[in-house]
Amino acid sequence: MLNGTQDFTTEDLEYLRHGDRPLMMRLFRPKGAGPFPIVIDLHGGAWNSGDLSDCQGRDEVLVNAGLAVAALDFRQAADRYPTSLQDINYAIRWIKANAEKLKLDPKRVGLSGQSSGGHLAALAALRPDDRRYTGIALDSGLGVDGGVNGGVDARVVCVALEWPVINPLSRYHHALRSLENPATAGWVERIPEFHDTYWGDEQTMAEGNPMLALERGEDVETPPTLWLQGDPDIVHDYHDPDSGQDLNEPERFAQLYRNAGGAFEMVRVPQAERSEPRSFEPLVPFFNKHLT
Numbered sequence: 001m002l003n004g005t006q007d008f009t010t011e012d013l014e015y016l017r018h019g020d021r022p023l024m025m026r027l028f029r030p031k032g033a034g035p036f037p038i039v040i041d042l043h044g045g046a047w048n049s050g051d052l053s054d055c056q057g058r059d060e061v062l063v064n065a066g067l068a069v070a071a072l073d074f075r076q077a078a079d080r081y082p083t084s085l086q087d088i089n090y091a092i093r094w095i096k097a098n099a100e101k102l103k104l105d106p107k108r109v110g111l112s113g114q115s116s117g118g119h120l121a122a123l124a125a126l127r128p129d130d131r132r133y134t135g136i137a138l139d140s141g142l143g144v145d146g147g148v149n150g151g152v153d154a155r156v157v158c159v160a161l162e163w164p165v166i167n168p169l170s171r172y173h174h175a176l177r178s179l180e181n182p183a184t185a186g187w188v189e190r191i192p193e194f195h196d197t198y199w200g201d202e203q204t205m206a207e208g209n210p211m212l213a214l215e216r217g218e219d220v221e222t223p224p225t226l227w228l229q230g231d232p233d234i235v236h237d238y239h240d241p242d243s244g245q246d247l248n249e250p251e252r253f254a255q256l257y258r259n260a261g262g263a264f265e266m267v268r269v270p271q272a273e274r275s276e277p278r279s280f281e282p283l284v285p286f287f288n289k290h291l292t
Contacts, residue, residue: 034103036068037291044115047198118164167211222262230271
């Protein structure tokens, strides 16, 4: 496939199966011998909708820059938390175990995710060894004997978050408050329903929560992180009145992340243009810096 300035190929691969349900990844690779650094990309959809095809525009920007990219499907909606994280954790290990056959470099793996996918990317990066996420034994599927753990883990070198839902609990409350005001209710739509379907209760929203994991002082990984944020964005960039701080959620997370020892940078793009390819261009120098 020829697109833009870079030759690349795409290949759909089944990386995992739950009963009769296959989970697919779409692998974008630059043409050449490799091994290529790889970015694993997670779609949004409020943990209830969307699929790997939603990553296409962003992933073409990355593969045109010489990076391999794997867009993932994963369990969501009524399968509930933490099934998405189990699939994502497995996919990272699966890619590392099969890296040689796929012309990838298992030591240069990054994560990316948009909206709820950004939440999942952040949580997967923070908790690569969490037993709630690591329980699926590795079966590489491409002829590599992974054993139980395959001698590989789900750690990543860096992570990029595109307007993530970094705090599911505060976003749930933000949506419910917004419904009370006709001037702000328009964006909410089915957000509370989607939270209820995937999370079940507020206690679980607080547990599977990158923001609160840092506030609780959990022992987490803190790989270099880029936050790409549309501006203005009432859905993801808002103030949590329960936080006891004046900061909006992106700045609150940035402060916590840096205090935990992680390198963190934020780039703002015009909200009206955030789905345009040029809005994803800041991802390229970030991943090139850390993966190449």
